[in-house]
Amino acid sequence: MKKYLLRRALFALGTLIGVSMIIFVVLRVLPGDPLVAILGVEGHRSMQPADKARIMADLGLSDPLPVQYVRWLGDIASGQLGKSFFRGDTVRDLILHRGPISAEIALLALVVSWLVGLPAGILSAIKPNGWLDAVARFVSIIFIAIPGFWLGLLIVLALLFWFGYKAPIIIVHVWENPWQNFQQVIGPAVVLGLAQGAYIARMSRSCLLEVIREDYVRTARAKGAAEKAIVLRHALPNAMLPVITISGVLLGFVLGGSVAVEQAFGVPGLGRALVIAIIERDIIVVQNLVLLYAAIFVVVNVLVDLSYGWLDPRIRF
Amino acid sequence: MAGSIPVSVSEAVVTAGAEPQSSVLRELARFARRNPLSLVGALVGLAIIVTAITAPWVAPRDPLKANFARMNKPPDANAYFGTDQVGRDTLSRVIYGARTSLFVAFAAVLLGTTTGSLWGVACGYLGGRFDLVSQRIMEVLQAFPDLILAMAISMAIGTGMPAVIVAIAITRIPFGGRVIRSVAISVREMQYVEAGRASGASALRIMALHVLPQCVAPYLVLATTHLGVAIVIEAALGFLGVGVPPPTPTWGNMLADAITNLVPSWWLVLYPGLAITVTVLAFNLLGDGIRDTLDPRLSPAFLRMMSGGRKG
Numbered sequence: 310m311k312k313y314l315l316r317r318a319l320f321a322l323g324t325l326i327g328v329s330m331i332i333f334v335v336l337r338v339l340p341g342d343p344l345v346a347i348l349g350v351e352g353h354r355s356m357q358p359a360d361k362a363r364i365m366a367d368l369g370l371s372d373p374l375p376v377q378y379v380r381w382l383g384d385i386a387s388g389q390l391g392k393s394f395f396r397g398d399t400v401r402d403l404i405l406h407r408g409p410i411s412a413e414i415a416l417l418a419l420v421v422s423w424l425v426g427l428p429a430g431i432l433s434a435i436k437p438n439g440w441l442d443a444v445a446r447f448v449s450i451i452f453i454a455i456p457g458f459w460l461g462l463l464i465v466l467a468l469l470f471w472f473g474y475k476a477p478i479i480i481v482h483v484w485e486n487p488w489q490n491f492q493q494v495i496g497p498a499v500v501l502g503l504a505q506g507a508y509i510a511r512m513s514r515s516c517l518l519e520v521i522r523e524d525y526v527r528t529a530r531a532k533g534a535a536e537k538a539i540v541l542r543h544a545l546p547n548a549m550l551p552v553i554t555i556s557g558v559l560l561g562f563v564l565g566g567s568v569a570v571e572q573a574f575g576v577p578g579l580g581r582a583l584v585i586a587i588i589e590r591d592i593i594v595v596q597n598l599v600l601l602y603a604a605i606f607v608v609v610n611v612l613v614d615l616s617y618g619w620l621d622p623r624i625r626f
Numbered sequence: 627m628a629g630s631i632p633v634s635v636s637e638a639v640v641t642a643g644a645e646p647q648s649s650v651l652r653e654l655a656r657f658a659r660r661n662p663l664s665l666v667g668a669l670v671g672l673a674i675i676v677t678a679i680t681a682p683w684v685a686p687r688d689p690l691k692a693n694f695a696r697m698n699k700p701p702d703a704n705a706y707f708g709t710d711q712v713g714r715d716t717l718s719r720v721i722y723g724a725r726t727s728l729f730v731a732f733a734a735v736l737l738g739t740t741t742g743s744l745w746g747v748a749c750g751y752l753g754g755r756f757d758l759v760s761q762r763i764m765e766v767l768q769a770f771p772d773l774i775l776a777m778a779i780s781m782a783i784g785t786g787m788p789a790v791i792v793a794i795a796i797t798r799i800p801f802g803g804r805v806i807r808s809v810a811i812s813v814r815e816m817q818y819v820e821a822g823r824a825s826g827a828s829a830l831r832i833m834a835l836h837v838l839p840q841c842v843a844p845y846l847v848l849a850t851t852h853l854g855v856a857i858v859i860e861a862a863l864g865f866l867g868v869g870v871p872p873p874t875p876t877w878g879n880m881l882a883d884a885i886t887n888l889v890p891s892w893w894l895v896l897y898p899g900l901a902i903t904v905t906v907l908a909f910n911l912l913g914d915g916i917r918d919t920l921d922p923r924l925s926p927a928f929l930r931m932m933s934g935g936r937k938g
Contacts, residue, residue: 327766335782454907459899565773571860584866587781603769
C-alpha cells in the first residue's frame with residue numbers, strides 16, 4: 310500500500326512537471342516575443358528597442374528559457390510564485406486573498422451535486438422507464454446542455470429584476486461575515502452543482518441498474534426484501550465507486566466552469582483573477598494560476614483513486 | 627411488411643439490386659424509430675446548421691449595423707428579439723452567431739478529434755515506447771481543465787478565429803487519443819491484421835487499411851459527443867472576452883456585451899443563451915442516439931476513460 314502510494318505520488322508529480330512545461334512553452338515560446346503579449350502588437354511596434362530590452366530584463370524575460378523555467382520552479386518551491394507584472398503583490402498573496410471563496414464554491418458545488426444527483430439517480434433506478442425516471446432523465450439532459458454561466462446570468466438577472474437584489478461584489482470571507490459570504494457563494498455553487506448533479510444522476514442510475522442484475526441482489530429479492538431496501542442497502546454501496554470517480558472527473562468541469570460562472574455572478578474569486586490576468590497578459594500570474602488549477606485537478610483524482618482501496622476491500626494495491 | 631418477402635426469383639433479384647440504396651434509408655428509419663429524441667436532435671441540429679449557412683438570406687437585418695434611433699429596445703414586431711445597446715438587431719446577431727459558433731465548433735472537433743484519433747491509432751498499433759510517451763503527453767493534456775487550457779492557448783497564439791479553433795481542438799486531442807487507442811489495441815490482435823503482418827504489409831499500410839476502418843464508428847460517436855462541449859467552450863471563451871473578437875457576433879460575445887450594462891436587458895441575455903442551450907441539447911441528443919446505435923458499450927467505458935482509463 311505504501312509502495313503504491315509512493316508510486317502514485319511520483320506519477321502525479323511527473324504529470325505536474327509536464328503540465329508546468331506545457332504552460333511554460335505555451336506562454337513563452339508560441340507568441341515568440343512575450344512583449345508582444347504584454348504590450349499588444351501596436352504598442353510593441355511603437356517602442357524603442359532599448360526600452361524593450363530594459364523591460365524584458367526587468368521582468369526577467371530576457372534570460373534563456375531554461376533559466377526562466379528553473380527560476381519559476383524556484384518561485385514555486387519558495388512558495389511566493391513570482392510577482393504580477395502590473396501589481397506589486399506576489400501571486401501567493403493573490404491566491405490567499407481570492408482562493409478561499411473559489412474553494413468554497415467548488416466544495417459547496419460538490420455537496421449540491423450529490424444532494425441533487427444521487428437521489429435523482431436512485432429514483433430513476435428504482436423504477437426504470439417509469440415516469441419519475443423519464444422526468445429525472447429529461448431534466449438531467451437539459452442541465453447538461455445549459456451553459457452554467459448563462460444560467461448564472463439568468464439567476465442574477467431574475468433576482469435583480471424581481472427583488473432588486475444583488476450579492477455583495479467585494480470579497481467577503483466566511484470568517485468575516487458568514488451570511489454575506491454565503492450570499493456570494495451560493496449562486497455559483499448551485500449553478501455548478503446542478504450541472505454536475507445531472508452527470509451524477511446519469512451515472513448513478515446506470516451503475517445501479519448494472520449492479521441490480523447481480524446475483525446477490527437477486528438473493529436479496531428472493532429473500533423478500535423490500536425494493537427500497539434492496540436498492541439502498543444492497544445495490545447502492547457497490548454502485549458508488551464509479552459515481553465517486555465521475556465526481557473527481559467532474560471537478561475539471563467545476564474548475565473550468567467556475568471561471569465563467571464567477572464572471573457571470575460577479576464573484577471576485579480566483580477564476581476572475583485568471584480571466585483578468587489573461588486579458589492583461591500578465592504571464593506570471595497566468596502560469597501560476599493555470600498550474601494551480603491543474604494541480605488541484607490532478608491531486609483530487611489521485612485521492613479518488615486511493616479512496617478505491619478504502620471503499621472497496623476487494624481492491625488491494 | 628408482408629410485401630417484403632420475395633415471391634419469385636426475379637423479384638428477389640430486383641430487391642437485392644435495390645438493397646444498397648434503400649438499406650441506408652431503412653437503417654435511418656430504424657435509427658429514428660429506436661431513438662425518437664435523437665431524431666428530434668438531428669432535425670433541430672440540421673435546422674440550426676441550415677439557418678447558419680443561409681444567414682445572409684434568413685437574418686432580417688445586418689448584424690453589425692448600428693441603429694441609434696432604436697437602442698436597447700425590448701422585443702417587438704420590428705425586432706423580434708429586441709435590439710442591443712447600439713441598436714443592432716438581436717435576432718440577426720443570434721443567427722449570424724450560429725455561423726461563427728458552429729463553424730468554430732465543427733472545425734475544432736474535426737481538427738482535434740481527428741488528430742487525437744490518428745495519434746491513438748498509432749499508439750495502439752505501434753505500442754512500445756512511442757505509446758508510453760504519447761500516453762504521458764495525453765495525461766498531461768488531460769490534467770488541465772478544458773476551459774482553462776483553451777483560455778491559455780488562445781491567449782498565447784493571439785485572438786482570432788483560427789486561434790480559438792486551435793485552442794479548442796487541442797483540448798479535444800486526448801479524448802480521441804484514448805478512446806481510439808483502445809480500439810486499435812483490440813484490433814491489432816485480430817487475425818486478419820496478423821495475416822496482413824505475415825504477408826509483409828508495412829505498419830503504415832496495416833494501420834491505414836485495416837485498423838483505421840474499425841475506428842470509424844467510435845470516431846463518429848466521439849465527434850458528435852464533443853460538438854456540444856466545443857460549442858460551450860467557444861461560448862465561454864467569447865463570454866470571458868478571449869474568444870473570437872468583436873464585432874463578429876458570437877453567442878458568447880453577445881452575452882459578454884449584454885452584461886456591460888449595469889442592469890442587463892433580459893432579451894440580450896435570454897436569446898443568445900437559449901441558442902447555445904438548444905444547439906448543445908440537439909447535438910447531445912443526436913450524439914446519445916449515435917452512441918447507442920453504433921457502440922452500446924462505449925458509454926460507461928467512455929466515461930471511465932475520461933478519468934484516465936483505470937481498471938477499478
